[in-house]
Amino acid sequence: MKKQFAVIGLGRFGGSICRALSQQGMEVLAIDLDEDRVNEFASIATHAVIADTTDETVLKNLGIRNFDHVIVAIGDNLQASILTTLMLKELGVKHITVKAQNDYHEKVLNKIGADKVVHPERDMGLRIAHNIVSNSVLDYLELSDEHSIVELMANSKMGGKTLAELDVRAKYGANIVAIKQGEDIIVSPMASQQINKGDILIVIGSDKDINRLERHIL
Numbered sequence: 001m002k003k004q005f006a007v008i009g010l011g012r013f014g015g016s017i018c019r020a021l022s023q024q025g026m027e028v029l030a031i032d033l034d035e036d037r038v039n040e041f042a043s044i045a046t047h048a049v050i051a052d053t054t055d056e057t058v059l060k061n062l063g064i065r066n067f068d069h070v071i072v073a074i075g076d077n078l079q080a081s082i083l084t085t086l087m088l089k090e091l092g093v094k095h096i097t098v099k100a101q102n103d104y105h106e107k108v109l110n111k112i113g114a115d116k117v118v119h120p121e122r123d124m125g126l127r128i129a130h131n132i133v134s135n136s137v138l139d140y141l142e143l144s145d146e147h148s149i150v151e152l153m154a155n156s157k158m159g160g161k162t163l164a165e166l167d168v169r170a171k172y173g174a175n176i177v178a179i180k181q182g183e184d185i186i187v188s189p190m191a192s193q194q195i196n197k198g199d200i201l202i203v204i205g206s207d208k209d210i211n212r213l214e215r216h217i218l
């Protein structure tokens, strides 16, 4: 059976999730207070309904507990976002993802049991900042407060060298866990692996070490 998703709040974030899930052939219920937004998604989602999700009866009538995954993408109204999440949790929804507006909001969402809290503006800002500092940084993923994974494009200085010659682990404390060479991906590369200019290196390490690596060898 197809997985069933519900997206609450059809702003830029919720709307884009709703579109992407629908394009992937998923069953999606799109929900918003705003009639115009709901009309916009009527032809995109499987169903689109006007509803205020801070009303428990409304959530029950929508049969929200039967959905596999509910995404709460209510924007600035923190109270509505928190209340909706709390009720989804109480109704026994299996998986809840919520968009947080700020750190305080994120803390509350984690406390009330949101399964995943996302912070799209902050995360995208972080990625773009790393890309601005070094053009070689293609992507950046925070693993924890102190550790990250970064995708770096090998430059001409690195091209032609082996991993042993680059010696990133000893010099920077970071580990190259995979290398993308065109269509191929080499997982756990050996020290003798040669790097070519344009290869994409996937590096894991502490933020301190990764920042040093970004600044120095690139």
Ligand code: ADP
Residues within 6 Å of the ligand: 008, 009, 010, 011, 012, 013, 014, 031, 032, 033, 034, 037, 051, 052, 053, 054, 073, 074, 075, 076, 077, 080
């Ligand atoms: P974004 O930053 O993702 O663009 P917006 O603030 O534009 O976010 O969108 C949030 C959406 O959530 C709006 O369309 C708004 O109508 C909807 N929304 C706000 N409160 C509720 C609620 N209680 N129930 C359902 N939808 C809501």
